[in-house]
Amino acid sequence: MKYNVGSKVRFLNDVGGGVITRVKNEMVWVKTEDGFEMPSNKSELVVIEEATEAKSETKVLEFKVEPKFEKKNEESSFPDFNDSYIENKQKVFTISEIEHEFKNTYPSLFVAFVLKDEKNWNVSDFDLYLINDSNYEVFYNIITKYKTEYAQLENNIIEYDTKSFITTIKRSDLNDISEFIIQAIAYKKGIYTPQIPFENRIKIRPTKFFKQNSFLENDFFDEKAIVYQVGAGMEIKLDVDEIDREELKKIIEKKEFFQTQTKKESLLIEKKKEVSAIEEVDLHIEKIIPNYLGMSNAEMLITQISHFRTKLESAIFRNIxxxxFIHGIxxxxxxxxxxxxxxxxxHDLKYQDASFKEYGYGATLIFINK
Known part of the structure; x- marks a missing residue:
């Protein structure tokens, strides 16, 4: 039995049913008639109506700005803090679970526009997805600007290491959509380091969606897609497609480029070790992102600086x-x-040009520990 997004299902062990919104391995998320998304095992569901092309397009973007007021349940849906804390304290973690727990220091979110018909890409509509590539759960709110009005597209919770289908966007609507706003709060159950809520805006330039080389192979889908990174521990409130070098310079000088707080989590896998060898990091864009075609100069610079700070923080923590850092000339x-x-x-770290014999003028040597 196939469990596809858009298929109607019924619960075997409960009353009611709904429509499948996403699938991951043996888990299926079902949106009920009440509008709640419930995770269930495939063995607990039965498909009563298969998804069709026509059905999958029922969740097409509708821009009708009407305020919604929903009566909240008296009982909170959030887990009890003490129960979560006790559960985490008593649990014995495996190596793979520990590695997963600390694989990302920051929440990492992406928005993807996936072609529905890759063969006929120039007339195809797009499926909009939100991707959570981190070990945080994220409460998100997605807003779109259609013509002159803002409208809420969807708000929900996306679990870690999952992607969630948001809506289908008609190609004919692209000229009327000027931007998407993604607001997010990342959290974990039990004890964790709180993260600052962030908001990022994606400016939509219709011409980009009419260029075949804008749709690239990616790590999230079999189909080619336009993928935007909207959260990775930084608050970047800028349109990287339109910003020029001078604007980027001003933003960095105003301290809007980086969050000022430093985020460090204690590692359970290994203790700090003294390392005497010199570590080397290549910041050339092709070494960081092999498939970087389609990125603007500003996007590449942001990626390189982000990679630089991540590697530097890691070196400081490990007592390198x-x-x-090889940056080239x-x-x-x-x-x-x-x-x-x-x-x-x-400012407490000393630096100088690295060995001219080895790197010319294309590298910087940083002294972390005396």
């Missing part, structure tokens, strides 16, 4: 004595921004 932009970050956020 020296670390070399180029026009000097990456080197300049890298050193600006060091001066502003890591």
């Amino acid at each position: 004595k020296k670390i070399v 180029g026009n000097g932009t990456l080197k300049h921004e890298l050193r600006k970050v060091l001066d502003e956020y890591y």
